[in-house]
Amino acid sequence: MDIEVKVLDLVRSNIEKKGAVTLQSDLRKDLEVDSFGTIMIVNAVEDAFGITVEETDIKSMEKVSDIVELLSKKYHVSGKQP
Numbered sequence: 266m267d268i269e270v271k272v273l274d275l276v277r278s279n280i281e282k283k284g285a286v287t288l289q290s291d292l293r294k295d296l297e298v299d300s301f302g303t304i305m306i307v308n309a310v311e312d313a314f315g316i317t318v319e320e321t322d323i324k325s326m327e328k329v330s331d332i333v334e335l336l337s338k339k340y341h342v343s344g345k346q347p
Contacts, residue, residue: 279305288330
């Protein structure tokens with residue numbers, strides 16, 4: 266599974282607001298993710314990719330694309346994922 270698709274699926278399954286989730290969706294403004302929701306998304310990402318996201322990185326996650334970028338650049342997650 267492609268990393269972007271997997272992140273989109275993880276975000277969709279961990280938010281209360283139903284509707285379109287894109288890479289450009291703002292977690293707080295568009296998807297109404299609060300601090301608890303952010304923790305849920307981060308936990309799902311950590312479990313899915315076998316990493317531990319640093320607290321400073323969590324603060325930089327504004328859009329769904331930020332999560333994908335962070336995974337690929339800092340945590341070296343790339344390409345097809347199982």
